[in-house]
Structures are given as structure tokens and as C-alpha cells.
């Protein structure tokens with residue numbers, strides 16, 4: 696994202712520190728959006744009396760949001776990740792990109808605003824999910840497929856071990872997370888449960904399915920784990936585990952004392968920079984007040 700700074704559009708007149716010109720106004724796209732919402736007192740907005748909520752956040756971070764890439768020349772060869780800060784599937788891909796040392800443009804898809812369901816986005820992923828990876832002409836829209844693609848094309852820091860048994864365990868662990876846990880605690884599923892059964896059941900539902908998967912993972916990994924899931928190197932299983940244990944703790948309040956191995960692995964992941972930087976709290980689109 697550093698390359699975006701090469702040719703900067705003008706700074707937003709609202710003083711939020713972002714760049715951009717929208718509709719011939721010296722406003723970045725987010726401030727323009729807020730400006731439109733506050734059209735009746737637009738003049739006080741422009742004179743700094745109404746401050747963009749992102750002002751503080753911008754000063755805390757040096758990362759530019761992807762809106763900048765709309766106004767500067769894009770590098771067509773640079774990887775592009777369509778991502779949402781809180782999405783565990785996006786976290787998986789962010790970890791892999793970091794481990795492989797690949798720089799990428801972060802394209803924030805605001806799922807809270809339904810940006811994953813726009814006609815334009817559905818052209819990239821007809822399921823309307825994040826993440827999507829764009830690598831030149833190649834568009835890949837499932838985190839498992841994205842990781843396999845990245846591993847084939849960018850072999851540095853391999854995501855799978857050579858040992859066939861370890862490899863099979865990595866596949867199994869990743870699949871438990873991606874098919875038996877994440878889809879059952881994903882927001883559309885929780886909304887469905889809430890609608891059919893009730894609000895109180897939603898959390899219990901998520902905890903039940905996460906717990907069931909975690910119990911299986913504890914058994915699967917108990918004779919194979921080292922510092923990480925399948926030994927002393929980080930592989931595919933670790934990526935899926937880290938991305939799933941994080942919301943289990945922070946969002947779903949799962950009692951992790953039942954899963955001592957997973958808890959130990961999670962502590963180990965928290966010491967790796969590539970994992971830390973991929974976590975929901977650290978993304979360009981993380982809301983300032985988020986506890987994730």
C-alpha cells in the first residue's frame with residue numbers, strides 16, 4: 696500500500712487526513728458520504744465543526760484506505776484482497792499473504808452496509824461472500840482455494856508439509872473449521888437461527904457448533920502438535936485455527952479451558968507478527984471503537 700503514496704490526490708478538506716476528490720469536492724469518499732448525510736448543515740461540516748469519525752483513527756494508523764487506490768494509478772500486477780476486518784475467512788488469507796511476504800492492496804468490503812451484495816461485487820463472487828483475491832486476470836473467491844492458489848504460485852513459506860500424514864492432518868483441521876464450524880456461526884446462519892428460534896438461542900447455537908468442532912480438533916491434533924498444530928512449523932491448519940479461535944474467544948465467548956491444546960496454540964500464534972497483523976483489530980477498515 697506504500698506505493699499508493701507515490702501520486703497523492705489532494706487531502707480531504709474535512710481534515711480527516713485521507714485523500715480524495717469526490718464529485719469535484721475536495722473530500723475523500725467517506726467524508727463525502729457523511730457530508731451527504733448531513734446536507735442540511737453542510738457548511739458547518741466543511742468548516743470543521745462536524746468532524747469525520749475516522750479522524751482519530753487515521754492519526755493512529757499510517758495505512759491508507761483503499762479509496763486512495765481509486766484516485767491514483769493502480770498497479771495491475773499487485774494482488775488485491777477484498778476483505779472485511781471481522782471476517783475470519785478474510786483473516787485466513789491475510790495471514791497467508793503475510794507469511795509469504797506478499798504485499799497486496801486491501802479492498803475493504805463493508806458487509807455491515809451490504810457492499811458484498813452489490814451487483815458489482817457479485818460479479819467477483821456470485822455467492823456474495825468475502826474474501827476474494829484478484830491476481831491479474833485470476834479471481835479466486837474461497838479462502839481455501841485462495842490459499843491453495845497462493846501456495847502454488849508463490850511457493851515461499853509453504854503452507855503444506857511434505858510429510859503425507861501431516862499434510863492430511865492439515866487438510867482435515869482446515870476442513871473442520873471451514874465446513875463444520877465457520878458456516879454454522881456465520882452471520883446469515885445466526886440471523887436465520889434468531890428468526891426461527893429466537894435471539895437467546897443464537898449464541899448457544901454458535902457456541903455449540905464451535906465447541907463440537909474444537910473438541911474434534913483437540914483429538915485430531917493431540918498426537919501431532921508441537922509448538923504449532925502439526926509440529927514446530929506453521930502450516931495451513933494453524934492459519935484456519937488462529938482465524939477461528941479468535942472470534943470464538945472475542946465474539947462468541949467460548950469457554951476455552953475445555954480446549955487446552957487450542958488455547959496453547961492460540962498463544963503461540965499471538966507471538967507471530969504475520970498472525971498479529973492479520974487479526975481483525977488491525978485492519979484498515981476496523982472501526983475505531985471495535986473490540987472485535
Ligand SMILES: N[C@@H](CCC(=O)N[C@@H](CS)C(=O)NCC(=O)O)C(=O)O
Pocket residue numbers: 782783784785806811823824825826836837838839873878881882883
Ligand atoms: N467458504 C468460503 C466462506 C466465505 C464466508 O462465509 N465468508 C463470510 C465472512 S467470514 C461472509 O462473507 N459472510 C456473509 C455475510 O456475513 O453476510 C470461504 O472460505 O471463503
